[in-house]
Structures are given as C-alpha cells and as structure tokens.
Amino acid sequence: MRAHEAGALHADIGHKAPPWLRAPRDPNDLVTSLWSHTAKKNGEGALEVGGVDVRDLVAEHGSPAFVLDEDDFRSRARAFKHAFKDFDVYYAGKAFISTTVVRWVMEEGLNLDICSGGELAVALRAGADPKRLGFHGNNKSESELARALDAGIGRIIVDSQYEISRLIELAGERNVVAPVMIRVTAGVEAHTHEYIATAHEDQKFGFSITSGAAFEAVARVNEAPELELLGLHSHIGSQIFDSSGFEIAAKRVIALHARVSEELGVDMPDLDLGGGFGIAYTTQDDPSDPAQLATEMGKIVEHECRAFDVDVPRLSIEPGRAIVGPAMCTVYTVGTVKEVELDAGAARTYVSVDGGMSDNIRAALYDADYSCTLANRYSGTEPTLARVVGKHCESGDIVVKAEFLPADVQPGDLIAVPGTGAYCRSMASNYNHVPRPPVIAVKDGRTRVVVRRETEDDLLALDMGVDE
Known part of the structure; x- marks a missing residue:
C-alpha cells in the first residue's frame, strides 16, 4: 500500500490493534525472532544486547542511539x-x-x-x-x-x-x-x-x-x-x-x-x-x-x-x-505519554520519544510496521495498546503504529525498537535540525562508537550565512 502523502496517521489503520497483533500475556517478554541473537531481558527487566545493559549504554552515550550487535x-x-x-x-x-x-x-x-x-x-x-x-x-x-x-x-x-x-x-x-x-x-x-x-x-x-x-x-x-x-x-x-x-x-x-x-x-x-x-x-x-x-x-x-x-x-x-537489519535496534527515551480520546469512547495512548522520522523514515515512507519493548525495567501492569511517535513537527512522525506496552509506561522510560539496522541510519536526516544518533557496537559487555552522534556544531558548520 502507498502511505498517505500527509503521513501514516492518515492511513486507514484504525484505533484497534491490527489483526496480526495479539495482546501478550506479559508485555515485558521479548519476541526473540525480532531481535538480535544476544538480546535478552535481565532480572530487572532491562534489555541487554551484546552483554550490555541499555540503561548503562544510554547513560554513557545518550539517546536515541542505534545499538549494533x-x-x-x-x-x-x-x-x-x-x-x-x-x-x-x-x-x-x-x-x-x-x-x-x-x-x-x-x-x-x-x-x-x-x-x-x-x-x-x-x-x-x-x-x-x-x-x-x-x-x-x-x-x-x-x-x-x-x-x-x-x-x-x-x-x-x-x-x-x-x-x-x-x-x-x-x-x-x-x-x-x-x-x-x-x-x-x-x-x-x-x-x-x-x-x-x-x-x-x-x-x-x-x-x-x-x-x-x-x-x-x-x-x-x-x-x-x-x-x-x-x-x-x-x-x-x-x-x-x-x-x-x-x-x-x-x-x-x-x-x-x-x-x-x-x-x-x-x-x-x-x-x-x-x-x-x-x-x-x-x-x-x-x-x-x-x-x-x-x-x-x-x-x-x-x-x-x-x-x-x-x-x-x-x-x-x-x-x-x-x-x-536484525543486528541493530534503536533505544529511545520517553518524553511524554498522552491519552487521546477518539470516536465512540475509544482512546489511544501516544508515547512520544526523543527521536522519530529523522532516524527512521520507513514508517512514513513505506507505511512500515515495527515492534518495540519497554527496555529499562520490569512492569507488573497489564498491556495497553500504544502508538510510539517521534518529536518532529509532523503528524506522520510515527515510529511504531501499534504495539502493546505496559500500562504504566512513563516519561524517562527507555523504549527499544528492533530491526532498525537496515536503512534507518542510512536514510536518516536532520529534519527539524535534529542531529543524527550514534551507532554503538556492542560485544562481550563492551561498547564501541562506530559512528559518533552528530552535534549542533556539526549542523552549524555547514551554515555559511553568518561570519563568526
């Protein structure tokens, strides 16, 4: 299907879960077939990839970040x-x-x-x-x-x-x-x-x-x-x-x-x-x-x-x-969570993260579907249907159109999206002048910067309109 020119928000995707998406018994579980071979949840419910706890990775390298196994x-x-x-x-x-x-x-x-x-x-x-x-x-x-x-x-x-x-x-x-x-x-x-x-x-x-x-x-x-x-x-x-x-x-x-x-x-x-x-x-x-x-x-x-x-x-x-593709995931930090009332008493949970279409354009460009998981802790709450969206000034800035996340997802939580190795960093942009995330390789419990995070200085270095 061709995505709507105004963005995936305007596509006919409804407010209910798509037919293939089933509510999990435990929203903390990983669907292992979607993740790299070393990805797992530790005893505290945090995601580990290549032996690295993503909480530690974000503390050292910031978010969003591409994590390459x-x-x-x-x-x-x-x-x-x-x-x-x-x-x-x-x-x-x-x-x-x-x-x-x-x-x-x-x-x-x-x-x-x-x-x-x-x-x-x-x-x-x-x-x-x-x-x-x-x-x-x-x-x-x-x-x-x-x-x-x-x-x-x-x-x-x-x-x-x-x-x-x-x-x-x-x-x-x-x-x-x-x-x-x-x-x-x-x-x-x-x-x-x-x-x-x-x-x-x-x-x-x-x-x-x-x-x-x-x-x-x-x-x-x-x-x-x-x-x-x-x-x-x-x-x-x-x-x-x-x-x-x-x-x-x-x-x-x-x-x-x-x-x-x-x-x-x-x-x-x-x-x-x-x-x-x-x-x-x-x-x-x-x-x-x-x-x-x-x-x-x-x-x-x-x-x-x-x-x-x-x-x-x-x-x-x-x-x-x-x-x-499966060897990389993207880790984001949640900034806001919003409940939006829809028609006929329905509602949708919007989980906004600190990246979006500048680091993954595929959802808007191809109407692509993604999954995600709460990555920093265990939650004992029931799953709720959510939409993960980015920070850009576009209604079509959607990262994950529909996924079941724990009902208590909140600002400061980490959300990880699997399968982002192919084309996400390659097609990344500076839309809204957002610097592109780094690529951090993980192996045997260690991290290594493969591509560093862009900075505002990088963006301004290309702008020749003002003499310093």
Whole structure:
C-alpha cells in the first residue's frame, strides 16, 4: 500500500490493534525472532544486547542511539557465506555502511556492494580490496566512475547507454578495461510495497529484457574493447519472503543469457540475482533462512540452465537488510505519554520519544510496521495498546503504529525498537535540525562508537550565512 502523502496517521489503520497483533500475556517478554541473537531481558527487566545493559549504554552515550550487535552481524554474514557456498555473496552497503562494518564484511569473507562515491570512499578508507567491490547506481557521475576505475574496482553494474558511453571514454583514457555487468529488468514485480519493487518495467533501473534494450546493451558492451562483459544482474525488489519471484526472474534472465551465447557466441561467466531477502519486523513476518534460500535459488538456476542448455554461470547475491537489519535496534527515551480520546469512547495512548522520522523514515515512507519493548525495567501492569511517535513537527512522525506496552509506561522510560539496522541510519536526516544518533557496537559487555552522534556544531558548520 502507498502511505498517505500527509503521513501514516492518515492511513486507514484504525484505533484497534491490527489483526496480526495479539495482546501478550506479559508485555515485558521479548519476541526473540525480532531481535538480535544476544538480546535478552535481565532480572530487572532491562534489555541487554551484546552483554550490555541499555540503561548503562544510554547513560554513557545518550539517546536515541542505534545499538549494533557485532556477534549477531557476523553470525548472519557467516550464515549467508556458508549457505551460499557456491555463490559470491556481496553485502549491500546501502543498508548500513561504515568503515567498521566494511572491515567486518571483509573479515567474514563477503564482498561489498556500493552505490555512490561516498560509499566507495568509506570502503576504500576501510581498506577493502577493490576487486571485491561492485558498484551500482542508475546515474553514476563521471567522477564516480573515474574513481572506481582508478581504484581497480571488481565490477561496475551499468544501468544506461549513457553510462556505457562514459565508461568506454574513461577506460580508454586510462588504458584499462572496465569489468561490466548489465542491470536488466525482468518484468517481475515482487510482492512488496510499490516503491521498493524494482524489477517491473515502469521504473528507473536497468535495461528491459522484454523491449530488447538489454540485449542491445550486452551487444554494445561485448563489442567495446574498453569493456569486459561479465554477465547480467537482476534485482526484483526488497523485503521478499520466498523464492517465487526469483524463479520467474531467473527464467527470463537465463533466457537472455542463452540468447547471448547463441547469437553473439559469448558465454558470460557471471549472473547476479540481487538481494531483497526479508526480515521479521513484527510477528506477521516469516522470512526464510539463508540455507533454505540457497537451496531453492540454486535449484531454480540449475533447472533453467538445463532447460536452455547452457552451463550454470558463477552466481552472486546481495543480502544487506537480512544481515544488518536484525543486528541493530534503536533505544529511545520517553518524553511524554498522552491519552487521546477518539470516536465512540475509544482512546489511544501516544508515547512520544526523543527521536522519530529523522532516524527512521520507513514508517512514513513505506507505511512500515515495527515492534518495540519497554527496555529499562520490569512492569507488573497489564498491556495497553500504544502508538510510539517521534518529536518532529509532523503528524506522520510515527515510529511504531501499534504495539502493546505496559500500562504504566512513563516519561524517562527507555523504549527499544528492533530491526532498525537496515536503512534507518542510512536514510536518516536532520529534519527539524535534529542531529543524527550514534551507532554503538556492542560485544562481550563492551561498547564501541562506530559512528559518533552528530552535534549542533556539526549542523552549524555547514551554515555559511553568518561570519563568526
């Protein structure tokens, strides 16, 4: 569904709990499937992640704060590496990237996807092997492409004829050969929000297989001595829970792969099936584990390659959200609690926290659902249906649309929201001139600042209107 342009408050979500949300017997309990592997409640009812009590974390680092579970991140990276042992696994840096995370990715044997000059700069500063980088983007600038070529990047996923022209010129000037994959659209619309379903025809990414544009792009790259044709790249969307969409896309992409082999006499070595693997934000979500995905996707590709009588190319995938999403939660401090009377005697409890849409825009942008828990103490009260909202000057500034919290939630309490690793910090803004929260890594009872908290001085440093 498309979110209402005035914000999620105006969407048809009612004042009752959504059908999938059930009142818990104990509102203090964690739904473990939504949290990182080390998250638990201690004897005082406080949330601990990576052996760190979030009360101590907030006392030291303030709130709001993104809390990144290093062991959980690494274990999910290893799970994909092990399950997809016959694939190249690229961590999608757009989900969340920092020099620390890039080092973790490299240490766990994964490759890295980037999609901007800024992400490339982070990867290079972290010491990533450029050969293990893939560069996405529908409008890479000449300076970005030049920097990628100068760094010796492993593959560039081209998205337009203009980009092919730019690469031919830039590679020629440098007397290098640019390794290229062709981003194709397979005409498959994933069962997801329309803004993040990226393989249907009416969207900005890639070359259409159906129209013939993809074959033309392949032929042109193959003919250019400045370019090395590696293969095809397909991505069907995000927050996908099964392999059915991949099956349809693989059939069409491998058909193109076979046509290139037959008509151009070129056996492209690589095929990238993209990412988009979903995670559990709430109890309504039921994602597949990496082993299941690997088995299903491997069978799909093998079947289609047999059908078209072509060898199975080297396969790659791009999980991002599925690795970092559950590995991070956000901790907020409650500022106000308000009971608002609605129609027919109904009421809603509004719990306002010290962050909001500047650190998690997904609820407003995608109508996304989240869960949360009281994170600083045990409560003996009954659960009450609440809406957690932010501090911004927008009615659509909603963090959690509906969740059962203890009835005695009050100012000063801590609220923690799981599943915020993917896109929340990456898409964060300074709306209302609110500084962005830090990212604090936790492991073995210790904290480490991965990305520091922004300050008002950071904001004012960009404002050149007044001479000091």
